[in-house]
Amino acid sequence: MNSRFFLKGDLSLGELHDIFELDVSEDRLQAKLKQHQSFPEDLDVNQLKLFLEECGITYGLLEETVQRIIAEKVELPVVVAKGKSSVPGKDAYILSIFDQVTTKLDDGDKNDQEDVNLRKVLEIPSVSAGTIVGKKISATKEQSGMTVYGEEIPAKPGRDLKLRAGKNTRIASDETEIIATVDGQVSIEPKVIHVFPVYEVNGDLDLKVGNVDFIGNVNIRGSVPSGFEIKAKGDIRVHGTVESAKLYSDGSIFIQQGVVAQGNGRIEAKGDVQAGFLNQANIVAGGNVNVSKSILHSEVDAKGCVICKQGRGNIVGGMVSSGKGMEVNEVGNQMNTPTTLFLGISQHFVASEKKYKKELNEAQADLQKLGLLLKRLVDKEKNSSLTPKEKVMKLRIRNSLVETHNLLNRAKDQLIDLHDLFENQEEATIRVYKMVYPNADLHFGKYRRKITSPHEHVVFRMERSEIKFESL
Missing domain, CATH: 1.10.287 (Helix Hairpins)
Structure with missing residues (x-):
């Protein structure tokens, strides 16, 4: 008698298929046993395991659960096998002196959380020649996964990073550190660090100073009124507000108070843009856009993430586009102001x-x-x-x-x-930590979803050509 088709007590595998049904998840990482009718009292653990093996389960069998099923100590349906998810390797990256300084500030300053991020980037220290301004953190090894059917799930390896010298920096002989060659202020890009001289205005930008076009970092201790223009090869830091002015940076732009632009002006950075609030602003960022309080009636286009969740954390009106994902407390408002969010690649x-x-x-x-x-x-x-x-x-x-x-x-x-x-x-999501109001329009590439009723604590994602949401 072939044990693959007949079991002890003349109970065939065919009969077990009448009693049980195995439901395997789409990603093949979980197998759930369902029961259609009572099973015989003489069914034992080995018979049930043989049935699961016949169904193809060769990895991740939960032995204790199988025993509890036979002992009738657990109700079906129940998960009887779990696979192992693959873990992609983390890409190598540069840990900058800025990251180290802000970590120390995070540890020591817990008050006024809405402004702490901007305070620390506005007060980034200058460095002297010979200072180590960045270190390479190596890529991590990927870990393959396994389905319940014993199929290997390959993982994406972490990508290595070759350090490149930026403006006024050099690479150490062991190729793991970036060292400043002049005195100046650090300007950080994702894969390169520069050290630039600093042009500083101790107050508001005015007609005496005029427009600024500088090869290094620009630091404005006051505000930037309407009509002015700042261009910088490094970062731009504004301690006050920016009106309908034009700011262009090959690095990042940090605005402590916020932007009140009345739909005019333009703020464009190859790196990040960080501000207290945006009101009728036009923003383009090659990195992330991080806003502490509110994004109101603005046009925002970020290659990276859009984050607005520290203070009120609301996006109301306008069009906000992100390549990698959004995190926000509120989308829209109780007046159902039309608010459009785009996720994916913009023109x-x-x-x-x-x-x-x-x-x-x-x-x-x-x-x-x-x-x-x-x-x-x-x-x-x-x-x-x-x-x-x-x-x-x-x-x-x-x-x-x-x-x-x-x-x-x-x-x-x-x-x-x-x-x-x-x-x-397809991995990008919109996370709403408080409320998304009706009349919000969500676009994932060519797909669109109009919000017609309020939703609390939800995440939106693309799944099989449909925009779906679930609770956070």
Whole structure:
């Protein structure tokens, strides 16, 4: 008698299929046993395990649960097997001096939580030449998972990071630390750290100062009135408010009070934008947008996350777009003000992808040309001495090669980030910690969901081409 088809007491597996049903989750990480009719008193643990094996369960069997089923100490349906989720490796990243300073501030300053984040970034200390301004934290190893059917679930490995020297920084010989080469103030990008000189205005920006265009960090101790323009290669820090002015930064922008722009002006950063509040503002950020109190009737476009949950934490009116996800206390208001949220890739970042592809192709072509020119000069130098003009040219070519390599690496990094953003759109969520009111319009890519009734403590996500929500 074949034990695969017949059990003790002439109870066949076919009969057990009449008694039990196995429900396996879509991700195959959980198997639940259901019961259609009473099972015989002489059914034992081995018979039930053989039935589960016949159903394909080879991993994660909960032995104790199986015994409790036979002893009738647990009600069915019940989970009888659990798989193991895969754990992706964490990407390598740079721990900056700024991260270390703000961690210390977090430990020591627990009051006035709405303003603590902006206070610490506005007061970031200057560094001297030779200071370690960043350290590489290595990628972690991925861990594969396993379904209840014994199938391996591969995990995405953590991506390594090659440290690059920024403006006025160098890489240590062990390639794990970034060191300042001049005195200045740190400006942090996701994969590179710069040290810039600081241009400081001790008060409001006015006609005596005029517009600012500076190669380093800009620190405004007061406010920025309407009509003014600030451009900075580093970060821009404003201790007061920004009216309908234009601020452009190759780093990040921090505004302690907030923005009152009346729908005019523009604030654009390649890094993060952080502010106390936004009122009728126009914001574009290559990183995150973090607002302490409120985002009111504003247009916000962030490649990263939009976070508004420290104070009132509400988004009312306007259009807010995020590439990676949103966290907010309230969406809309009791007056049902139309409020539109976009999750996914905006046209702005599709255009960015085209731009960086063009930069990458141009840098590759330039490297090839420069390499040929340098080779000719080096070959000539082997046979005869170079003229003074040729020596200068050789030095310029080498400098151009270094600069072009930096441009190439920067374009590659940006394209990798955008690729990850496109790839992980379905993982992005909108988390609402308090209330989302009617007349809020949620867009996940080409899909849309109009909120017609209030919901509390919910998270919205895309699932099988449909925007669904569940309780937090």
